[in-house]
Each structure stands twice: as C-alpha cells, then as structure tokens.
Amino acid sequence: MSGGRWHEHWTGQVVVDLDAIAANAALLVERAAPAAVMAVVKADAYGHGLVPVARAALAGGATWLGVAQLAEALALRAGGVDAPVLCWLWAPGQDVAAAVAAGVDLSASSADAVEVLADAARAAGRPVRLHLEAETGMGRGGATAAGWPDAVRAALRARADGTAELVGAWSHLARADEPGHPSLARQREAFERALEVAEDLGATFAVRHLANSAAVLTDPGLRYDLVRPGIALYGLSPGDGVGSSEQLGLRPAMSVRTRLALVKDVEAGQGVSYGHTYTTDRPTRLALVPLGYADGVPRAASGVGPVVVAGGRTTVAGRVCMDQFVVDLSGLPGAERAAAGDLVELFGDGALGAPTADDWARACGTIGYEVVARVSARLPRRYTGSAGAPATDDDQDTGQTTGHETSEQGGPGL
C-alpha cells in the first residue's frame, strides 16, 4: 500500500495483544498440569484471528489446538501450524478426506460417522486420527449410552483395517460455569462409564478430555489427560460463578477502537437515532461513533453499551445503527475539547478504565464469548506483542499480520 498506513483506510480496528494470549495460555497450562492444553481457536479464535492466536497459544505452552469446523482446521495447516488439531464438527458430504490428508484429528459421535471417516481415510491414503465423543449430559453432540458401544466397535474395526488411529475419547460439560453443580458429577460418572465400556470392548485412548475453561479453572477432578479451554485463553471470564477475569488472573486480549467521525452541538429536545429512544434534555454535545451492528456492535447495546471517550465513560445514546451510533458527551471531562478524530474505545483489557468485553456482555444481556466472536471481518485485526510471531516478521500494513506495537507516542495506535 503506497504511502499511508493501512489503518487510515479503516473505520475502526481490533487490536489483539498476543502476549496476553500467551500469558493466559501459560496460566492455563499451569492450572491444567499434568494434563495438556488444547487451545480452542474456533470461530477465528473467538474473533481474535486464527493463525496469530494459535501461534501465541502454542508459544504460551498449549500443545493442541481445537476447532469446530473443517475449514478452520485446514486454515491452520495452510498457515503453517503443524501442532495436533482436533476438529469436532462436520457433516457427511463435506470434504473430510482433505482434513484427514492434512493430518487433522476428527471426532465422531456414531458408528456411521466412524465409517464416513474410515472411507475418507481410504481416500486420503492415511489413517484418520479419531476422537470418539460420548453424550454425558450436554444433550448436544456425542453418542448416547445406547449408541456408544456400536461407535466403539466401528472404531475398533477401523483401527484393525488400518483406517483409524484411536486417539481420543471426549465429552463436553453443560454447566461447568456453575462450580459444584450436581450435573458435573453426573457428567463425570457418565464419562467414566463410557470409558469403561470402551475399555471392555478393547479400546484404549491416548487422551481423554472433558474440561472447558470453567472446568479447568475450578475442578481438578475434570482434567483427565487434556483440557480444552477457549474463553479463558482470550482473557475473559467463563461466567460470573467462576469469577471475573481480574480475579482469575486473566488478561483480556482484544480491544475495539475507532475515532469520532463528528462532534456537534444540538438543542434540548433533539431525538437521537432511529426511533428517538433517546432525547436530549438540554443543549447537548453529541459525538458520532462510526461503528454499528454490521461491525459486530450488538444492537442490544442501544442505550446501554459502555464507551470510553472524551476522557471518561458514557453509554451509547439511542439505537445502534448498522454503521454508527451516537454518544452524548455531557458531563465528560473532555467534552469541551472533543473533536472529530478523537479516539474512542468500546472495550479493552480494563486496566486503564476501559470497559471489558465482559462489561459489554453484562450491559447487553449476553456473554463475553458473543461480544468478541461477533466483531465482524469489517474491522481489521492488528496485533501487538510478539508471542508466536515469526522472528523476522516486521509489523506490516496488511492488518492481518503479527508483529510489534506500532502505536504513535505510546498511544492506543489507531
């Protein structure tokens, strides 16, 4: 890009601190030991950027990666990541052979699914690395107790004919964010039973895995050989029952920033944005923030989303539109001096008084997971910190590269 920096062409940006990702991974590695850590990087690493985050998590000590979709697993391989990758969601008709060929571990929840994978292994010319998922109470994926023995037998047949390696047995917890909830003990018992049934049929697994972030952080009895944290890797809390990210020692890695597009003074009685759900009650200075629900700002943030601007904190005034929303600068310390071009932060690591993604979640009636995962591809991801970055990589103007902080005068660098 000749001349100007790439971010001059973008309305807002997502800044991801790779050192925070690595530090969170290291904390999880310590908490999980002796179990290994699979960093869950599905959904573009919860919106943070798949390959840079995967590398940072590995640099922090994670040894596995977990994704939901085949395309995500293949994107990791295409990005040169060769750590073990488990992909747990696919449907017949998709090109699972390509994933087998790329050495991606795949999950199956039924005998039929095992057979599809065995066929894919034949097509790929190498055995599939198979993880069997047991239903233990989540009521989502996984073979029920009735279907589990058949799934195990199918896996044993595939192992015998050289089309599968039995790598994992796993399940997923429904209520780990409610530490001590009786469903956790029930799920653990159901998992133990499934493992026993499999063993009685002659199956052994290199890794058994059950725990998500909440379980890793609260219950050593659920760790088994491998844990699958996602949200904690990004520095967010798995839920109020587990504690805030600050209490957990986690560092939120994502900040969403932009610059004011306009500042203007209006009279008392000015309705603001669609539906006029906000009306000024005195002569008021308003500012226009050029991000909207197409950028991932929840429409549910209308009237409630917290924003740092003009030296203080305020909330979205009126409705969030597709590309923009308005804030009322009344009472903010920097209101008098506020001008178009001023920096606005929607959320960040919380350390400097900015709201966190968890604050946004609370305001909008959702979870931090959704706040970060929904930030759209309209906003380029920019990386600070060096964890996992190739040693020779300079900060580049692509918006998708890893590298070092390039902020001007140590500011937030938009």
Ligand SMILES: *Cc1c(COP(=O)(O)O)cnc(C)c1O
């Ligand atoms: C998303 C997901 C995880 C990670 O859950 P967190 O609550 O983000 O730690 C782990 N395992 C599976 C199967 C998942 O779908």
